[in-house]
Amino acid sequence: xxxxxxxxxxxxxxxxxxxxxxxxxxxxxxxxxxxxxxxxxxxxxxxxxxxxxxxxxxxxxx
Numbered sequence: 001x002x003x004x005x006x007x008x009x010x011x012x013x014x015x016x017x018x019x020x021x022x023x024x025x026x027x028x029x030x031x032x033x034x035x036x037x038x039x040x041x042x043x044x045x046x047x048x049x050x051x052x053x054x055x056x057x058x059x060x061x062x
Contacts, residue, residue, distance in 0.1 A: 002013040038046065 003010045004013045
């Protein structure tokens with residue numbers, strides 16, 4: 001296993017499991033669906049549907 005030196009610590013260098021991503025068509029479709037692209041109209045609709053808070057709010061605990 002390879003290591004990476006970060007500041008004063010050495011950590012194992014690990015991947016995120018994407019090295020074979022895109023080899024199968026269903027994997028490519030899932031990857032594309034996970035990163036949707038929006039045009040300005042779509043972004044405006046999202047901003048309208050989910051406006052930012054107007055005041056500080058405590059996060060709800062589940």
